[in-house]
Amino acid sequence: MRREVRGSVRSTLLLGLLLAGCAGTVKAPYPPIRADTSPAALARGAVIFHASCEACHRSGDAETASGAPLHELPSYMGDFHSSNLTAHPTAGIGAATDEELARVIRYAVSRDGRLMVMPSYGMGDKDLAAVLGFMRSGHPLFTPDATPAPRSDFSFIGGLGFRVITGNEPVQRPVVGIPVPPKGPTLEYGRYMAQDVYDCASCHTPGFSPDKTQGDDVFSGGMSFKDPEGQEVHSSNITFHETGLAHWTRADFMRAVRDGIAPDGSALRSPMPRFRGMDEEEAQALYDYLRSMPPRKNAVDGARPRLTATTPRPEWVAPVSLTEDVREVEAPEEAAPTGEVAHAPAPTSGQSVATPAEATSAPASVATAGATAAPSSSASASAPPKVATPAPRKPRVVPARVDAPKLFTQLGCAGCHAPGARYHDRIARASRRGDAELVRWVRNPEQFQPGTTMPTYAELLDVPTALALVRWVKSGGPATLPPVSH
Structure with a gap:
């Protein structure tokens, strides 16, 4: 009896010490x-x-x-x-x-x-x-x-x-003197990003051990997370096995990690971040590094999409000039052009400012149509007066005929914005914003909030389709969808 008591005391003390x-x-x-x-x-x-x-x-x-x-x-x-x-x-x-x-x-x-x-x-x-x-x-x-x-x-x-x-011990690494490899499409730089900067290895390797990224399961997926609705999700296998990324092209990979759009056109699952600042050189380095790792068989439940050699891709639309198309979206149907150019809405606190390339894509002002230099006295006597020619009117962008509720669900929007979802209230307030601003938000949310996890749909949605979706949202369409189940 005393031996059992002593054993219980020891166990209790051990647990107490562990928790302490x-x-x-x-x-x-x-x-x-x-x-x-x-x-x-x-x-x-x-x-x-x-x-x-x-x-x-x-x-x-x-x-x-x-x-x-x-x-x-x-x-x-x-x-x-x-x-x-x-x-x-x-x-x-x-x-x-x-x-x-x-x-x-x-x-x-x-x-x-x-x-x-x-x-x-x-x-x-x-x-x-x-x-x-x-x-x-x-x-x-x-x-x-x-x-x-x-x-x-x-x-x-x-x-x-x-x-x-x-073991209640921090990871072992040098206190100072860690180099940054030269940037380039190399395996060395790809490893640096995957292991040390973007932390792909930690999230896509199961377990909590600080040393897990050095083991045999690295990048095989299966780490448990919760999505915004409280559902359990597991990270995907990102080795180039048939159960992972075997048939992903570099374009598929870059679109996914930078813009949040999987090769089948669906949104990547939360809490996968978006690496908005990744350029072509970095994408190549990271892609090649992951391809160099041993393929690991691990068909993670719920992970998608698993591609085959013949998996069809969506018909990606060509990017269009937002400056021109959104200007026409905002113009009243019966109004003639005024010569003014609509600019992107000024960013609020915490939003990013347009890049120089974006800022210069639209002129600050447009010269008055038909304006000419004053004729000289000699020319005015022999030449008839010039008549101002009105500028031709651009065709108005008309919203595409789309099944907005179906598109809203296919794009993954419902998971975040349907009734009961984490960000339903945010989209319910969209009616206070103009069509042009919301079209920009839908297609390029990273221009407003660089760290947003909302996917970039610019390649998948042209302006007329995005406009049709925006007007359905502003009419209260998301509120008619089935509530998200927790």
């Missing part, structure tokens, strides 16, 4: 890395932050990276909330040093010394300095917000499991 260790502080060094605020570093830091950080640290309708509930983690692990990254001195990171923030990013150790559930990033010193520079840049995302982020708490089971799997 999970809640206790850990030792991790402070990388001596300072924020780089040069123009090139700010641009690089913005690309990385929008792709790897913003989705977790910016909630729903928030204009700032003030923290958000982490619904993606399994509920049995506990309740988690990302940190407030605004410049507020107490609720945010305004009072944090660069070294403290570098430790959070490199080792996933909080400022108070606790191991966090967030990924740790092995990005090079130069890229880490660029991310810190962007966070210190005064960008609207970091406008001070005094709302403190709720504390993250493990459940009993979650805390115990986390402590056992991680």
Whole structure:
């Protein structure tokens, strides 16, 4: 009897020590890395932050990276909330040093010394300095917000499991001196992005062990997450096996990871981020690196799409000039052209500004139709007066005849915007915006919010089709759809 009691006491003490260790502080060094605020570093830091950080640290309708509930983690692990990254001195990171923030990013150790559930990033010193520079840049995302982020708490089971799997020790990597490989379509640069910058390996490898990305299951998929509606989803197999990406072309791959559109025309599942800043060279490097990895057979339940050699692709539409077409969308049907050019709506706080190429695609003003230079005195005596010729009228863009409810569902919009979905209220407020602005939002949401997980539909939807969809949305169409089941 005494032996059983002693055994029970030992077991209780062991569990207590394990949980205490999970809640206790850990030792991790402070990388001596300072924020780089040069123009090139700010641009690089913005690309990385929008792709790897913003989705977790910016909630729903928030204009700032003030923290958000982490619904993606399994509920049995506990309740988690990302940190407030605004410049507020107490609720945010305004009072944090660069070294403290570098430790959070490199080792996933909080400022108070606790191991966090967030990924740790092995990005090079130069890229880490660029991310810190962007966070210190005064960008609207970091406008001070005094709302403190709720504390993250493990459940009993979650805390115990986390402590056992991680050993309550941060990942082992150099405190300083990590290089950034030369950018190019090379396997070295592809590995760097997949493992250290975009964290593909962590999300697409099952388990929570810090060392899992070095094992045999790397990139085979199966990591458990929750989608915005609380449904369990598992990351896809992204090795080039028949159960993974075997028949994906580079164009398929780039469209998926950058724009959020799978080869069958459907939207990629949440919480997959969008790597908006990825260019052709980076896409080639990442694609070739994944192809170089050993194919792993793992038919993840619910993952899609699995392509065959003959899988048909949607008929992708050619991009059109938004400046011209949206101007016609806004013009009243009976009105003649006025010579004014409609510009993109001014971005609100937290939105991006049009790129120089976009800004110069539309002239600031248009000369009055038929205006000519005053004739000289000698010419006026012999030549008849010139008659002003009115400018030809452009044809008006007419909304396409589309089955809007069917299209709304096929594009994956219903999962986020149908009744009961996470962002239904947001789309219900769309009637307050103009048609042209909403057409731009549907086709290129990243121009308004670079870190948005909403797919870019510009290749799949031309302007007339997007306009038809927008007008159905503004008429209250989404409210007529079946509620999303939780």
